[in-house]
Structure formats: structure tokens, C-alpha cells
Amino acid sequence: MDARVEKILNLPAYQRMLIVLVVMVLIGVGFYFLVYQGQLEEHEKLVKKKVSVEKTLKKNQKIANNLELYKKEYEKLQAKLEEALGELPLKKEIPSLLTNIGALAKEKGLEILRFKPKGEVPKGFYAEVPVELKLRGSYHQAASFFAAVGNMERIVNIQNLKLGGAKTVAGRTALSIDCSAITYRFVENPPPKPSKKKGGKK
Known part of the structure; x- marks a missing residue:
């Protein structure tokens, strides 16, 4: 058996628990920086993109809902323009x-x-x-x-x-x-x- 391992095994129980706890913390910190942080940043990007897409969709939906209104308004303006031009002789x-x-x-x-x-x-x-x-x-x-x-x-x-x-x-x-x-x-x-x-x- 490795002398270092044997030395750890001979330590009092509370010291062995402390070593295990430190190792677990180190593993957790490493996981956070190597894996979880990257996933978190990617998640934030996706959330921002989702919000942006939703805003665009709402804007386009509003335009689509009012498209008929805009079309009628355009036709009215076109008719007024033609009427006004009709009063100008060639x-x-x-x-x-x-x-x-x-x-x-x-x-x-x-x-x-x-x-x-x-x-x-x-x-x-x-x-x-x-x-x-x-x-x-x-x-x-x-x-x-x-x-x-x-x-x-x-x-x-x-x-x-x-x-x-x-x-x-x-x-x-x-x-x-x-x-x-x-x-x-x-x-x-x-x-x-x-x-x-x-x-x-x-």
C-alpha cells in the first residue's frame, strides 16, 4: 500500500472526513468552472435570444393584425392624391x-x-x-x-x-x-x- 494512502488511513476519522470534504469542494469548483459556467453562459445567451425573437414576433404580429387597416388607409390616401391630381390640368x-x-x-x-x-x-x-x-x-x-x-x-x-x-x-x-x-x-x-x-x- 502506498505510504501516503496508509498515512491518510491512519489519521483520525474527523481528519479523513475533512480531507474528503476538501476533495469534494475542489471537484465541485472544477465542475463549475469547466462545465456548469459554460452551460450557464450559453443558457443566458439563449434566454436573451428568446426574448429578442419574442419581441420581433410581437412586432410582426402587430403589423400583420393591422395590415388590412394600413391597406385601407393607403387606398384612401391614393384616392385623395388621384383626386387632387385630377384638379391639375395637363x-x-x-x-x-x-x-x-x-x-x-x-x-x-x-x-x-x-x-x-x-x-x-x-x-x-x-x-x-x-x-x-x-x-x-x-x-x-x-x-x-x-x-x-x-x-x-x-x-x-x-x-x-x-x-x-x-x-x-x-x-x-x-x-x-x-x-x-x-x-x-x-x-x-x-x-x-x-x-x-x-x-x-x-
């Missing part, structure tokens, strides 16, 4: 639209002193089409003309309105009416925005 419709504005002025009894289309003002997917107007007529005739313009199928705004130069014509007071009638046309293929040049001046 380029080929502009001449007839301007003719209609002039015809309305005459229909309401106004005398057209100046009817001058100005250059278009690009605004991206649409462009402003201003017309400079100088009319003569009564206040009632002017108000009736502006109301008729506002009720046109296409959008036409009256801006820069100036009234003055009242004169008596054929026994009636006639005003000089200066204004701008601005309509808008849909730009089918808007030009791309110019790219900013990199770097400064040399």
Missing part, C-alpha cells in the same frame, strides 16, 4: 383653361383690358401658370366673376387683387380691376433635382 389643357377664364370674365359683363399669360413657375410635380388680368366692371360683376372662377373644375386662385380707378360708364360706376389668376398644371415627368457639387471653389 399641359395640353392649359390653353382651353385660360380661354375659359377669359370667357367667364366676359360672361359676367367685365371688359378685358389685359389678359397676359406669364411664364410657368416649376414647383416639382406641378407648375404654377399665372395670368395677369386687367378688367373693368362693377363690384358686383367682379365678385360674380371671382365666385365663378372659384367653382371651376380646375384649381384657379386669384391673387394680388387691386380695385381702383372708379369711372362712370353708361350711367354705371365701373372699377379698374387688377389681379393675377394662377392655375396649376401637373408635370408628368418633372426634371431631376440638380446634384450638389462636392468640394468648394479652388
